[in-house]
Amino acid sequence: VLIVGLCYPNDVRKRLAAIASVALGCAASAPPRAPVTVVVRGDAAEVSRARAALAASPPRGIEVRPFEPPPPRLEETGPGDLAAALDKVRAAYDLPSWEKCMAPIADPALVPALLAAGRRDGASRVLFWRAACLLLKGDEAGARVAARELAVRGLDLPSEKSDPAVPRLLADVALDVSRQQPITVRVTSAGPELVVSFDGRHAVCTTPCPIPARPGPHTVRVDGDGRSPVSREVSVEHGPVEARFDPPAASPDLAARQWVTRWSSSPAVDSAPSLHLLADATRARDLALMVIQGGKRPSVRAALLVDGVVRARTEKEGARGDDAPALLRELLVEGHVIESSSVLKKPLFWIAIVAVAGAAAGLTAYLTNIPHTATVRPP
Amino acid sequence: VKKRVLLVAGCGALWLCVSRCHAVYDVTLELDDAAAGRGFGCVDDAGPLITQRLQANAVNIVMDVIDLGTDVLSCRPTTIADYCANHPCFVRQRACYTVDLSSATPETAVTDAYEQLKAEDAGLSGIPTDRTVMIRFVATAETTCDPNKPLDGSKVGGCVYSCPAKLDASGKIDLDLDEPAFVDCVLAVEACATFPATN
Secondary structure, three states, rough: HHHHHHOOHHHHHHHHHHHHHHHHHHOOOOOEEEEEEEEEEOOOOHHHHHHHHHHHHOOOEEEEEEOOOOOOOOOOOOOOHHHHHHHHHHHHHHOOHHHHHHHOOOOHHHHHHHHOOEEEHHHHHHHHHHHHHHHHHHHHHHHHHHHHHHHHOOOOOOOOOOOHHHHHHHHHHEEEEEEEOOEEEEEEEEOOOOEEEEEEEEEEEOEEEEEEOOOOOOEEEEEEEEEEEEEEEEEEOOOEEEEOOOOOEEHHHHHHHHHHHHHHOOOOOOOHHHHHHHHHHHHHEEEEEHHHHHEOEEEEEEEEEEEEEEEEEEEEOOOHHHHHHHHHHHHHHHHHOOOOHHHHOHHHHHHHHHHHHHHHHHHHHHOOOOOOEEEEEOO | OOOHHHHHHHHHHHHHHHHHHOOOEEEEEEHHHHHHHHHOOEEEOOOEEHHOOOOOOOOOOOOEEEOOOOOOOOOHHHHHHHHHOOOOOOOEEEEEEEOOOOOOOOOHHHHEEEEHOOOOOOOEEEEEEEOOOEEEEEEEOOOOOOOOOOOOHHHHHEEEOOEEEEEOOOOOEEEEEOOOOOOOOHHHHHHHOOOOOOO
């Protein structure tokens, strides 16, 4: 610009200088670095190398934020110390003392809580002993209610030592229940698909789904990625019932534990649902997941999620943890988070080329038409 | 990539400057003894034209650039005359120089004039290089230097001209007077000085 500018008048030089200063100013003011949350999984040694490489040489203009998922979520076990409670029940039954027998298992919320936790065996034993304790009391009607609940929920009879009248009652009631027509419980959800557990049976179906059930109380639980689990008692009586669920969003910590439990070891760890859950867990706008395989056939799979949308994927055979920065950069370029460093891929470059070509053509035309002159001097 | 861009930009800038700086060519006129003899050595029955028609102490040397259009023409007088009969030919620019030949003899007049013109720096500039032009040198008693006013042939003491050319390169260009054998030199000198007729 400076050299060419010398050929032009002062006003043109000033404009050229202004253009040059603006261009230099743009180049000098570095843009803020965009944060990208990066989750690296896979072979432990390669993961360490990848993290170190990303920390040492992040892609230009990018602030790499590593995310370490929490340990897997502990399964909900429901009410604790059931075995001790049942030992007390059994001892009281042998005394016999129906009050002491009933006391530890009288809470009506106990069975739903056990079923919500998937402990069908525990629920079955509680109902068995309720029936036994009530028979001990002489309350056959009450014992039948407990026996009916056990049958309605489809629980297996436990092998407990008791008076033979108890299993006889349970079998009799079960026969009655089996003769009743099942009624449909339709489980629906307001948002995304949810996994339905019914009376402690895990993953019976996903919403919306119909479930045949005998009339009586049932425990329905729903789970979903990024949602807090919800369980509810649904009473089935004469006609079809709809149980509608709208569980609240999971906390980031719960979402992270859900991801670790359900997806981190899955072959589909880089699938869209997995990435969405991970985004909930990390609360990141831009999220990159890298899965590194070590050993004799190393490879890296990576995916980029931007604003909840999977923008880019890549897979490199032979790549290792050290290649993480390059792969991340490739992902970010493909996902249009950053621009390619190659000028050939920059629209501005081609605009400049066209502009320069146009200017050159114009100048050529201008210079071609310059009225070149001669000066004649006398001999 | 930045280096390549800078290199291309630099070459472009250089080319631009060079293109612009070489837009003017210098052309110097050449007049050898033989040509001077034919153009300025015309003698009729009354003697040399130079001494007959010019005041020796203030001889007006007129240098004309005659525009002949854009076609390429041969140097033959008849070809040029025929061409100008059908095309606009005119004196584009004119420069005048005064030389003192009071101490010169007819034999040394041209040499003296030549030596005095060498001291002249002023030439004719701004001649378009895309036009076919002729350069003419006339020694006349007229003192006017108006390019729009035709020279009076009867006051001309000598005349030489160049072949038609486009002055698109620096160098030298020869001046001469093509004098047909069947025309006497007075007619040839006057025709040379008063051409083109449309002027």
